[in-house]
Amino acid sequence: MDLRDSYRNATRAILAARMRSFLTMLGIVIGISAVILLLAVGEGSKRDILAQIQGSGSGNLFLTPGAQSSILSGPRATRDTGAKITMDDLKAIETKVTLPIVVSPANTIGIAVKSGTVTMAGSGVFATQTYFEVNNLQIASGRQLMASDVNNRTRNVVIGANVNTTLFPGGSALGKLIRIKGMSFRVVGIAASKGQSFMGNADNSVILPLTVGEKSFGMPHDTITMTTIKSVNPDDSALVARQITDVLTRLHHKTDFSVLDQKSLTTLFSSAMDIFTTLLAAIGALSLLVGGIGIMNIMLVSVTERTREIGIRKALGARERDILTQFLIESSLLSGIGGVLGVLLSVLSSNLIIKRFLPTAVTTSSVILAVGFSIAVGVFFGVYPARKAARLKPVEALRYE
Amino acid sequence: MSTNLIQLGDIRKVYTIGGVTIDALAGVSIGIDAQEFVAIMGPSGSGKSTLMHILGCLDSPTTGTYVLKGRDVSGLKSDELASIRNRDMGFVFQAYNLLAQMSALENVMLPLSYANRTVNVGKRRAQELLERVGLKDRMKNRPVELSGGEQQRVAIARSLMMDPSILLADEPTGNLNSIGARQILEILKELHGEGKTIIYVTHDESIGNQAERVIRLKDGLVDAAKDN
Numbered sequence: 001m002d003l004r005d006s007y008r009n010a011t012r013a014i015l016a017a018r019m020r021s022f023l024t025m026l027g028i029v030i031g032i033s034a035v036i037l038l039l040a041v042g043e044g045s046k047r048d049i050l051a052q053i054q055g056s057g058s059g060n061l062f063l064t065p066g067a068q069s070s071i072l073s074g075p076r077a078t079r080d081t082g083a084k085i086t087m088d089d090l091k092a093i094e095t096k097v098t099l100p101i102v103v104s105p106a107n108t109i110g111i112a113v114k115s116g117t118v119t120m121a122g123s124g125v126f127a128t129q130t131y132f133e134v135n136n137l138q139i140a141s142g143r144q145l146m147a148s149d150v151n152n153r154t155r156n157v158v159i160g161a162n163v164n165t166t167l168f169p170g171g172s173a174l175g176k177l178i179r180i181k182g183m184s185f186r187v188v189g190i191a192a193s194k195g196q197s198f199m200g201n202a203d204n205s206v207i208l209p210l211t212v213g214e215k216s217f218g219m220p221h222d223t224i225t226m227t228t229i230k231s232v233n234p235d236d237s238a239l240v241a242r243q244i245t246d247v248l249t250r251l252h253h254k255t256d257f258s259v260l261d262q263k264s265l266t267t268l269f270s271s272a273m274d275i276f277t278t279l280l281a282a283i284g285a286l287s288l289l290v291g292g293i294g295i296m297n298i299m300l301v302s303v304t305e306r307t308r309e310i311g312i313r314k315a316l317g318a319r320e321r322d323i324l325t326q327f328l329i330e331s332s333l334l335s336g337i338g339g340v341l342g343v344l345l346s347v348l349s350s351n352l353i354i355k356r357f358l359p360t361a362v363t364t365s366s367v368i369l370a371v372g373f374s375i376a377v378g379v380f381f382g383v384y385p386a387r388k389a390a391r392l393k394p395v396e397a398l399r400y401e
Numbered sequence: 402m403s404t405n406l407i408q409l410g411d412i413r414k415v416y417t418i419g420g421v422t423i424d425a426l427a428g429v430s431i432g433i434d435a436q437e438f439v440a441i442m443g444p445s446g447s448g449k450s451t452l453m454h455i456l457g458c459l460d461s462p463t464t465g466t467y468v469l470k471g472r473d474v475s476g477l478k479s480d481e482l483a484s485i486r487n488r489d490m491g492f493v494f495q496a497y498n499l500l501a502q503m504s505a506l507e508n509v510m511l512p513l514s515y516a517n518r519t520v521n522v523g524k525r526r527a528q529e530l531l532e533r534v535g536l537k538d539r540m541k542n543r544p545v546e547l548s549g550g551e552q553q554r555v556a557i558a559r560s561l562m563m564d565p566s567i568l569l570a571d572e573p574t575g576n577l578n579s580i581g582a583r584q585i586l587e588i589l590k591e592l593h594g595e596g597k598t599i600i601y602v603t604h605d606e607s608i609g610n611q612a613e614r615v616i617r618l619k620d621g622l623v624d625a626a627k628d629n
């Protein structure tokens with residue numbers, strides 16, 4: 001049977017039971033939309049994070065204790081190996097690196113910030129006066145932390161824009177006291193809103209003098225978990241990284257630290273995000289599976305209903321493979337159309353609705369993957385019903401009422 | 402070896418249902434020559450349809466041999482049987498068996514879909530066949546829009562599409578009134594005149610008597626006494 005005929009027949013059969021075909025397709029539509037949307041959210045978040053890494057200043061380098069392989073597994077790995085970065089290390093870097101740099105050490109912990117009866121969760125960043133320059137953090141009102149705050153262990157803090165609006169709705173926290181861990185801190189500056197950064201949401205941060213962490217928050221002695229080093233001339237950053245590595249290796253007698261530039265950080269995060277995205281897509285694929293079972297179900301019903309038609313076709317000379325192809329084309333057409341509708345639905349809802357809450361990016365490859373997958377689902381779940389139809393005995397099919 | 406077009410040797414068809422066996426055909430041996438015009442008659446349940454199905458390669462016998470055009474077809478695979486049905490057999494059923502979602506013309510062209518070679522004169526031929534059975538103006542109509550007699554004529558046109566040498570008709574007039582029945586019989590006679598081998602089943606003596614030869618079945622056997 002020629003293929004055009006087959007498609008005409010399949011379309012006719014699908015249209016003959018419009019409502020049923022539509023409901024069957026709906027399963028695939030939903031499955032495909034789920035896959036594409038989850039992929040889109042994964043891809044969107046990835047691009048978002050990568051953009052933030054890129055946005056943190058192209059000359060920035062990130063120095064952390066522990067060799068590179070252990071970085072994504074978190075701080076415990078570094079503690080276990082005993083690797084640490086001390087203030088002396090940083091001083092050595094400042095003096096021995098020959099190119100102009102700015103060094104910003106920081107330790108970050110989760111904290112609860114209180115004012116009166118209002119409490120919010122945020123992150124406490126223990127840092128020095130260089131933090132603001134290196135991270136491009138502008139001050140909206142008040143001032144930055146200064147060297148004297150760090151040296152004198154003052155209880156002065158700079159708060160993120162969100163902390164200000166949450167704790168002092170409609171007002172300004174400047175000069176007021178906030179409480180963290182039962183201690184009072186004076187707000188000396190409020191940062192301009194900056195949004196999410198890969199180090200955390202800067203708007204939910206409270207920036208405290210580095211020295212306060214060790215004294216009042218029980219943080220490990222003389223240990224810096226994340227140091228951002230800005231190469232004043234961004235083009236020099238590769239050279240700076242090499243010099244830092246040399247300096248520290250000589251001091252530590254081994255490479256128990258990592259110097260990451262934007263590129264390696266980007267690679268690290270993209271591979272982590274890809275795993276995350278794949279997991280999301282796998283969840284979406286589950287609903288596609290359910291859609292596929294729906295197709296199988298309806299094709300089985302269709303084969304039973306059309307037993308006589310199958311008998312007639314066989315009497316006229318249809319071979320098993322003719323009947324098999326006929327039903328396979330029908331099921332894959334059902335799922336293929338469902339797939340295309342699913343793509344349309346997901347592109348629309350991604351752009352019109354989800355974009356407002358989550359970063360999304362529908363990629364061409366995810367669309368091709370999803371449509372291909374939907375057709376494959378139709379073929380896979382169509383095989384059993386189609387074989388059942390193909391193997392019917394002509395007489396039995398003709399006698400069927 | 403016989404030179405008959407069709408030679409059945411001791412054909413049996415046994416159905417077993419719930420431990421009870423039914424001999425739908427209990428050993429039928431008949432030969433039919435090319436261009437014969439044969440009626441098969443007999444009481445209900447005597448095995449007429451079963452015989453027609455075996456003759457038409459729609460079913461295989463439980464035991465026995467079927468030699469068609471000098472070739473033993475009793476043990477053929479389903480694909481080979483399908484191609485015999487497509488090329489050598491035309492079927493006309495009591496219940497017309499047209500596909501409801503297709504027009505008369507599409508129904509007539511249907512066997513072409515399963516032909517080995519694509520016959521590009523197909524549409525033209527289908528139109529000629531419909532014209533020939535007097536349905537020139539009904540080609541675009543779907544079966545529900547046609548009378549029983551008209552549907553049966555579409556079915557005859559369809560059975561002729563691949564120009565088979567044998568036409569099998571199982572009670573082709575069973576659902577029709579006398580006028581419709583006469584038209585169908587006229588067409589069958591005409592086709593016989595053109596050299597086709599025609600085998601039809603009927604209950605109606607007056608219709609059966611118009612054949613050149615009547616084979617009578619009783620309880621799955623040929624009623625030899627009445628064979629003429």
Ligand SMILES: Nc1ncnc2c1ncn2[C@@H]1O[C@H](COP(=O)(O)OP(=O)(O)OP(=O)(O)O)[C@@H](O)[C@H]1O
Nearest residue numbers: 416418423424425444445446447448449450451452
């Ligand atoms: N699939 C089947 N399973 C079991 N028994 C069957 C089957 N098909 C036919 N039979 C039996 O075989 C016998 C012959 O049936 P067949 O249909 O050939 O009769 P028939 O002569 O065509 O009768 P009618 O004139 O009523 O159409 C009957 O007893 C019938 O019940």
Ligand SMILES: [Mg+2]
Nearest residue numbers: 449450451571
């Ligand atoms: Mg019968």
